[in-house]
Amino acid sequence: MTSNPAVRPPAIESPAALAELLERHSYLADDGLATAGFLALRMGRPLFLEGEAGVGKTALAKTLAEVLGAPLIRLQCYEGLDASQALYDWDFPRQLLHLRAAEAAGVTDVGRLESELYDRRFLVARPLLQALETTPSVLLIDEVDRADDEFEAFLLEVLSDFTISIPELATIHAEQPPMVVVTSNRTREVHDALKRRCLYHWLEHPSFDREVAIIRRRLPGAADRLADQVAAAVQRLRTEDLLKPPGVAESLDWTEALVALGARDLDPDTAARTLGAVLKYREDHERIVKRGLAHLLNGAGP
Numbered sequence: 001m002t003s004n005p006a007v008r009p010p011a012i013e014s015p016a017a018l019a020e021l022l023e024r025h026s027y028l029a030d031d032g033l034a035t036a037g038f039l040a041l042r043m044g045r046p047l048f049l050e051g052e053a054g055v056g057k058t059a060l061a062k063t064l065a066e067v068l069g070a071p072l073i074r075l076q077c078y079e080g081l082d083a084s085q086a087l088y089d090w091d092f093p094r095q096l097l098h099l100r101a102a103e104a105a106g107v108t109d110v111g112r113l114e115s116e117l118y119d120r121r122f123l124v125a126r127p128l129l130q131a132l133e134t135t136p137s138v139l140l141i142d143e144v145d146r147a148d149d150e151f152e153a154f155l156l157e158v159l160s161d162f163t164i165s166i167p168e169l170a171t172i173h174a175e176q177p178p179m180v181v182v183t184s185n186r187t188r189e190v191h192d193a194l195k196r197r198c199l200y201h202w203l204e205h206p207s208f209d210r211e212v213a214i215i216r217r218r219l220p221g222a223a224d225r226l227a228d229q230v231a232a233a234v235q236r237l238r239t240e241d242l243l244k245p246p247g248v249a250e251s252l253d254w255t256e257a258l259v260a261l262g263a264r265d266l267d268p269d270t271a272a273r274t275l276g277a278v279l280k281y282r283e284d285h286e287r288i289v290k291r292g293l294a295h296l297l298n299g300a301g302p
Contacts, residue, residue, distance in 0.1 A: 012041060018067075026217045027056070027063040028210060036201035037064065046159055046180035048195055051203035053185045054247015058142055061181035065138040068179065074140045075127035077147040083154055087164060088129045091122045098122070118168035128158055132174040138181065144194070145184040152194050159197050206248060208235050214248055215255050222255050229266035230255045233296055234278065240291075242284045254278040268293040 012018050018041070019034035029037065037060070040047035049057040065072035075086055095117050102113055131139035144152070158164060162174040182198060184190055206214065211231040215222060222230075230251055238245045246254075257277040263270050271293045279285045288296060 012038065012067075014038065021067045022060075022063055023217075025063045025066045027059060028214050028217060029060070030210070033060070033201055033203065036199055040181075040199050041179060043199070044177060046182055046198040048182045048184070048190075048198035048200045049203055050184045050186055050190075050200070052205070052245065052247060054249040055203040055205055056248055057181075057183040057203055058140065059249075061138060061140040061142075061183070064179060064181065068136060068138060070136040070138050070179070071134060072138050072140060073127050073131045073134065073178070074142060077141065077143045077145075077151070079146060079148060081147045081151050083151075085126060086128050086151070086154075087126050087158075088166065089124045089126065090118070090168075091124050095122050120169065123166070123169065129164055129172065131178040131180075132162055132164060132172055134178070135174070135176040137178040139178040141180065141182045143185055144182050145187045145190055149191070152191055156193055156197065159194075205238055205245075208232060211235070211248065211251060215251060218252055219255050219259060222259050223264040226258060226264055226266060227255060229297065230258070233266065233271070236296055237278065237288070240284075240288065242279070242287070243281045244279075244284060246278045250278045250280075266297060268297060271297060 012021065015031065015034040015038040018038045019029050019031075022029050022034070022037075036047060039045070049060065051057060061074075062072055098117065099113065102116070107113060125133065127139070131137050141155070144155070159180065162177040163171060165171045180198075182194075205211075208231055211234065212227050215227040215231060216224070219227070234246050234251045234254070254274060254277040257274045258266065258270065261270065261274070272289065275285055275288065275293075279288065
């Protein structure tokens, strides 16, 4: 596959420059992620981000759109997703109304009617087509592991040359290919053929210090001690045998909930009342409460 020039403002001349721009938009990227993002921009290749839910994959795509000054076009994947839902579809109700109006007006030219029915005005652009027609843009293909194998095969064609063929209309080629971010929570293995077309990066949960920095950057109204305590508690939760270990998104949700309650310290009572902000499964909630929140908070923070 040949490389395609992607959206890259002149200011982004190194991974460090990209990391600095991301930080200005409150996204803290480590050296590995900043390098992967920079290379994806420089080489015009999709960036495949894999990791557990809540580690910042989707947030990176959103922040890249802000950095590039480009609209974010998001395709949320799910089981059963097909080409008409991801690519384009025809507006059948409007086509039918047009046909009835033409019949009422006495139009009998069948060839003319057929050409009018498949005019561009009746075409409904879905996310993939929207991204190809929008310059510049950032295309987020979110949770591709939730889609079927058939959709992956279709996606390969689009990402190979950023061209979409519409038999009734024309072949549409992106004047400037979008910056593409593909995410996966690894609920299943994604085929090698798709990964080969992308630059790959695995996102880990952040270290304690980085998580504290993220919380303080995103929620400056939180007390420093509270940010430390939440980060430490979440780090401990990730060592427990949970159905869904909390990610950074849950750390931020928990901190925001505590700030909304006016809390400046994380004690067992407050933690119990707000545990639903960080644990989203009943079994996980009961397991932690049964073990005792004092154990969870023991030593949290300085």
